[in-house]
Amino acid sequence: MTESVTSTAPASTAPAPTRPAAVAAQVGTFAALIAVFGVAGTIPVPGLLVPVTLQTLAVMLAGALLGPRRGAAAVLTLLALAAVGLPVLSGGRGGLGVFVSPSAGYLLGWVVAAFVVGLLVDRSVGRRGRLAFWPVLVACLVGGIGALYAVAIPILALVTGMDLAAAALANIVYLPGDALKAVLAASVTVGVARAYPAVLTHRGF
């Protein structure tokens, strides 16, 4: 997978992280990554309203590894692909229907979740570009669960006609799975930063 650098461009060793082309490449590629995670890791649990998937894990990773704005942009790009009917959501879902179904709030919540995770991870990345597990875990819990639920629960209540408390209660079944995914996201983020340190210098706001 190591790319051989044959480009004659002067900046061929490492693309400057803030160049628009680099940003577009990161955002587009991570949108594709979130789609691929949805196919790779669907865990259907009978009786649950929304399938348990690795897609939310990828959403947290987008925020943690790309930063708040690029992470949220990657999620928005994925949602645009879903909106035009491409089966990029877990279980091969896509089409405009997903935006009017009771789980629509989770999709919108992803945008906020990626942004909040990115914002909180930003605060824990030192100038030296080091990343520790615990601050990233806190970021993933606050953004990937707190912010996500803050958006998803009111929309679930709105679409189904449940009151907020009932919607929050219906949501509790996802908490163990989401907490596990936050731990995994933090662990993967630290692992990726170790295997590919350039990600921390390429990270943008």
Place this chain on the structure above:
Amino acid sequence: MTRGPSALHRLPAGAKLAALAAGSLGLILVDSLPGVLAALGLVAAGYAAARISPRLAWEQVRPVALLVAILFGAQIWMIGLEPAAVVALRVVVLVALAGLVTLTTRAGDLLATIERAAHPLRGVGVDPARMALVLSLAIRGIPVLADVSRRVQDAQRARGRRDVRAYAVPVVVGALRRADAVSEALAARGRAD
């Protein structure tokens, strides 16, 4: 301008998206069983006009079928039979209507509409041309990353490991490498800078 099997197919994508938005807002105001049934009939007429087979129509609502059944069952006890039916049918109508728009509109036309809709956002720093670039990079990235994902899964299976972290780290690193390669390729062609 585009040829299609029905008048619904030929409608511009923007008009259909606007109708869907208006329909989903309007449906919130419908809270009687006859009203919701009328809306359901209207959408069914739309499917018939677009000559969509009942099987394909069912495929559109199947993903929410279980959810609607659970919702209906739970709501009967809380708000009564008829209101519960209204709430459940409303979800079916919405999803069916959205499915009708998706089925009668090509993805390319919807993408073009999204790009056009983004033009007024220029003022807040959204560049429609760059948005189109990002969308096409994402679409082209999916098969590439799916291939990376498959290879990592195969390697894991060969070693008898089924560990999310051991799967995710190499796939994410593969994605980052691809992003860097794409960025260099774009820079070399003078795109987006």
